[in-house]
Amino acid sequence: MRLVMKFGGTSLGDGGRIKNAAKLVKEYLENNEVIVVCSAMAGVTDTLFALIDKASRGRVRDVEITLSNLSDKHYRAVDDALNDELIKNDVKSIVKELIEDLRRAVLSILYLREATPRSRDYVVSFGERLSTRIMWGALTELGTTCKYLDGGDAGIITDSNFGEASPLMEISKLEVKRRVGSLLDRGITPIITGYIAVNEEGVITTLGRGGSDYTATILGYCLDADEVWLWSDVDGLMTADPRIVKDAKVLSTVSFNEAIEMAIFGAKGLHPRALEPAMKSNMKVRIRNTFNPSHQGTLISLKPEKSDMIVKAVLLVKDAAMISVRGASMVGRPGTVAKILETLARENINVMMISQSVSESSVSIVIKRDVLTKALNKLETALLGTGLVEDIESEDDVNVIAVVGEGMKGTPGVASRVFGAVAKKGINIRMIAQGSSELNISFVVREEDGYEAVRAIHEEYKL
Numbered sequence: 001m002r003l004v005m006k007f008g009g010t011s012l013g014d015g016g017r018i019k020n021a022a023k024l025v026k027e028y029l030e031n032n033e034v035i036v037v038c039s040a041m042a043g044v045t046d047t048l049f050a051l052i053d054k055a056s057r058g059r060v061r062d063v064e065i066t067l068s069n070l071s072d073k074h075y076r077a078v079d080d081a082l083n084d085e086l087i088k089n090d091v092k093s094i095v096k097e098l099i100e101d102l103r104r105a106v107l108s109i110l111y112l113r114e115a116t117p118r119s120r121d122y123v124v125s126f127g128e129r130l131s132t133r134i135m136w137g138a139l140t141e142l143g144t145t146c147k148y149l150d151g152g153d154a155g156i157i158t159d160s161n162f163g164e165a166s167p168l169m170e171i172s173k174l175e176v177k178r179r180v181g182s183l184l185d186r187g188i189t190p191i192i193t194g195y196i197a198v199n200e201e202g203v204i205t206t207l208g209r210g211g212s213d214y215t216a217t218i219l220g221y222c223l224d225a226d227e228v229w230l231w232s233d234v235d236g237l238m239t240a241d242p243r244i245v246k247d248a249k250v251l252s253t254v255s256f257n258e259a260i261e262m263a264i265f266g267a268k269g270l271h272p273r274a275l276e277p278a279m280k281s282n283m284k285v286r287i288r289n290t291f292n293p294s295h296q297g298t299l300i301s302l303k304p305e306k307s308d309m310i311v312k313a314v315l316l317v318k319d320a321a322m323i324s325v326r327g328a329s330m331v332g333r334p335g336t337v338a339k340i341l342e343t344l345a346r347e348n349i350n351v352m353m354i355s356q357s358v359s360e361s362s363v364s365i366v367i368k369r370d371v372l373t374k375a376l377n378k379l380e381t382a383l384l385g386t387g388l389v390e391d392i393e394s395e396d397d398v399n400v401i402a403v404v405g406e407g408m409k410g411t412p413g414v415a416s417r418v419f420g421a422v423a424k425k426g427i428n429i430r431m432i433a434q435g436s437s438e439l440n441i442s443f444v445v446r447e448e449d450g451y452e453a454v455r456a457i458h459e460e461y462k463l
């Protein structure tokens with residue numbers, strides 16, 4: 001088989017784990033072709049974002065400390081992952097060069113006190129660039145002929161929407177086939193940075209948080225892979241976040257539609273668009289656990305085996321905020337919703353949920369909490385003063401709960417059972433939305449009730 005194997009941050013959390021991941025690859029290389037995709041080591045992308053923040057506020061000392069910690073972390077990983085002195089020295093000098101480049105970029109932000117979306121992508125790209133080089137050392141040490149490539153060198157080309165770039169699939173396919181395909185033809189195992197790519201001018205872009213999953217499926221699509229395996233730190237997609245529900249279970253199979261819905265609502269930090277390329281080419285995706293590789297994991301496919309589960313999973317989005325737009329004059333006057341969505345879309349703000357009361361006198365939307373201030377500013381400018389809208393209110397302490405399952409389609413009474421279970425715990429529901437696909441029901445509760453609502457539904461459906 002031709003397999004794309006992506007290793008998440010925790011699977012590459014330290015030198016020992018990188019070595020372990022390399023061994024897994026080596027094992028599968030006996031009977032398969034493998035394309036390796038690496039995330040940054042656990043926590044590194046967050047640290048790089050924090051570094052940008054510190055630099056743009058002029059915190060010189062904080063910047064120095066963070067850079068030095070990052071550098072230590074990677075040198076330590078090299079020491080722990082590798083034994084062969086020659087390879088170790090090679091990788092260390094590559095790491096040194098990368099850290100110096102990173103330092104230069106951060107210093108320029110420090111001087112300017114400003115980070116553009118483009119420079120942010122450049123800085124955060126170092127996480128994946130560092131981890132792939134260490135993985136290259138570990139695989140080389142195991143006797144594998146391999147080569148490391150940055151996303152752009154592998155041929156992944158995106159638009160210039162820095163921070164959340166979209167791949168240009170058809171030219172990427174041509175380029176990836178040419179660059180990575182030729183390595184595979186020569187028996188060389190490619191090790192490719194997840195998350196990062198380039199735009200048409202060759203400037204580094206990123207695919208959005210969790211984007212290494214997306215890199216893996218883009219590569220799978222471009223190279224006609226048989227399967228994409230996302231190695232993580234859980235046995236698979238679960239009926240709920242195991243940190244919230246202790247006895248959450250692993251789902252052995254889910255459909256693409258269910259998995260996409262789960263991803264949108266944050267399951268496994270799976271990139272919400274990662275399954276698009278796989279679905280388009282009907283390529284199977286598996287989620288597996290590097291810490292428990294004998295477990296079969298979750299298989300995501302077009303037509304999974306029939307299941308009698310009505311609800312498959314209950315998800316929680318913590319960092320949400322709700323905005324309500326009210327106005328008696330909105331009644332019977334088309335266009336307010338369009339205006340709201342248009343205003344937010346122009347700012348690249350994604351709307352997670354929307355619902356309108358039957359009277360049309362109020363519209364509620366849910367967005368990510370970190371863009372609330374920006375959204376409010378823009379909506380106030382666009383809507384207040386038009387005479388349509390009287391007031392715009394917001395709440396920043398809400399959670400979204402999503403109940404997902406293809407079995408809900410056409411099954412009567414799901415909503416009453418879900419809301420009944422939540423009501424029994426005395427939890428107040430602030431807003432409700434159901435997509436017409438009937439694949440999910442989502443609703444909003446106060447932040448303090450989030451976990452309990454998830455547990456109540458998990459219990460109700462005996463998941």
Ligand code: ADP
Nearest residue numbers: 008009010232233234237238240241267268269
């Ligand atoms: P990776 O670094 O491998 O990409 P992520 O951190 O992105 O891994 O995602 C894995 C984490 O997602 C798990 O450790 C788990 O705590 C969390 N998670 C949340 N919801 C779910 C779910 N429904 N099923 C599985 N994992 C979940």
Ligand code: ASP
Nearest residue numbers: 039045195209210211212
């Ligand atoms: N390292 C990136 C992130 O933390 C991409 C990924 O891990 O998938 O978002």
Ligand code: MG
Nearest residue numbers: 008210269270
């Ligand atoms: Mg992830």
